Amino acid sequence: MELRRLWTVLLRRRLLALIPFVVVLGVGLATYHRPPPAYNVGIRYTAGQPPLAGSGADYEDDRYYPWLTSEYIVNGLADWAKSGTFAAAVSQELARQGLQVPAGAVQGSIAADNVRSLLQLSMTFGDRETLAAMIDAATLVLQTQNVQAFPFLGDGATVVPHDEPVINQIPAGLRAALELPLRLILAIGAGVGLAFLVDYVDPTVRTRRELEAMGLEVLAEIPKHLFKG
Numbered sequence: 001m002e003l004r005r006l007w008t009v010l011l012r013r014r015l016l017a018l019i020p021f022v023v024v025l026g027v028g029l030a031t032y033h034r035p036p037p038a039y040n041v042g043i044r045y046t047a048g049q050p051p052l053a054g055s056g057a058d059y060e061d062d063r064y065y066p067w068l069t070s071e072y073i074v075n076g077l078a079d080w081a082k083s084g085t086f087a088a089a090v091s092q093e094l095a096r097q098g099l100q101v102p103a104g105a106v107q108g109s110i111a112a113d114n115v116r117s118l119l120q121l122s123m124t125f126g127d128r129e130t131l132a133a134m135i136d137a138a139t140l141v142l143q144t145q146n147v148q149a150f151p152f153l154g155d156g157a158t159v160v161p162h163d164e165p166v167i168n169q170i171p172a173g174l175r176a177a178l179e180l181p182l183r184l185i186l187a188i189g190a191g192v193g194l195a196f197l198v199d200y201v202d203p204t205v206r207t208r209r210e211l212e213a214m215g216l217e218v219l220a221e222i223p224k225h226l227f228k229g
Helices: 003-012 014-030 064-081 084-096 103-109 128-144 174-201 208-213
Strands: 038-048 110-115 118-125 158-161 168-170
Touching (some): 038 064, 118 128
Antiparallel strands (some): 110 118
16 A cells, blocks of 8 residues: 555544544543652661670781671671561561551662672652651661671671761652653554554545556546535
8 A cells, every 4th residue: 555545544534543542642631640759768887896806816907807797797787678577677666656667668668788898778768757767767777686687796786877868859750751652652553553444444435546446447537626515
């Protein structure tokens, strides 16, 4: 089918082709809700234990063992911070402050990693004030309850935050911005396909070329303007 023929079909069936687009646009605008805000906060921590007397007797630098221990502790804390046990402890701490945040929501908000012997803890939540309480509770749990996760540390590890918690709002994701435009593009494609389908099954003959393609000889052709008026 020639491009001119395709264009003619689209012009003839333009209203039909626009129906899916109009429907999707109307439903999308009627049901549109602004994406809920999301906030993020991140803190870096160091962790370790004081060196034992004589721990570096066989080494020129007696800071070797404390530094190595710190690395292992930070690695373990990063894994613990992503666990359900840690999330439950944070949830319980929040409950003592009068905030009800389920452990599952706490665990889903946490991202933890260790970089260069630093524990990096990041939390994301939909309410700024609750997130501030969550990061404070997480810091308190890290500092006061790590011995429960690592009983072999004896008195526990000393966890020191390196940053003040700064809460930032996260911009809406690309998916939220592109959802309606993508639906409209699909609707346009559906409308074009519907227009071609209806034109294909329509038995009406409209042009001389269609008659000739059927093997019929055209004896005369009446100009369209004669039917106007």
